[in-house]
Amino acid sequence: MRTSSAFVALAAAALVAAGCSSGEDSDHSSESSAATTSEAPTTASAADATAPTVEELTESLALVVAPNVDAATKAADIENGQARLANLEQMTAALANYGEITFQVDEPTVEGETATALVAIATPRGTAAPTPNTWVLIDGDWKVSDASACQLLAMGQAPCV
Template sequence: MASSSAAATGNAAAPTPETLQAVLVKLSDPAVPTAEKTKLIVDGEKRTANIDQMNKGLAGYTLTYAVADITTQGNTATAQVTITSPHGAVPPMPLSWENVGGTWKLSDASGCLMLGFAQAPCVPA
């Protein structure tokens, strides 16, 4: 229902869980080059060194994501995300995305949270 109200107000259409999940999957795929991953995070070019470090740490390590309970306000979407690794799942946590030029990107704060989980921490700007 949020998508119809978001569209009616002229804001970005609410993203689907699959859209947001695809950002996380691509971000944590060690085969995706850093230059492509910087486009997945708001101001991601500031996080190049962190992403390089994350890529090294995730080699041979598979993560899966479940995205639920999306709320959209203006050009920001927040969802509860459960991350599952070979060691188990973490409890659902809120992550946020921003619609930049028609593309949903992980917010800088959420990007830093994800990089921190991958032993490549950064401090949000």
């Protein structure tokens, strides 16, 4: 019960912080705030041609919190994932008996090699208000940005330092 309560408290705090993030954790965070849905791309870039789907983004977040997936597999889905291995192991252990965590991901906007989407996280304790999450295009694959991964890790009692 203590882990569940702590996770919900951290989830709320992390999600509020995500909305107020200064973007210091990742160069990609500052870019995401500039993305708007009213901008029309003037040229087609590789990122625009391979924009991630809502399903792909949802699956990438679910993978990060999956209790039955090893840290190395999770790290491969995250920007700077190798640097977060210990955090991923700690979070996976903390969430082992937590219950199902699901994500409601809105349609992403893509600007260059950064995709941004509002995400609501539902846990056994409730659903948090949607907050922006980002993904970055690395070697042709969309990966959870370091900043968004750190938000999830903080919620799972394994904050980035």
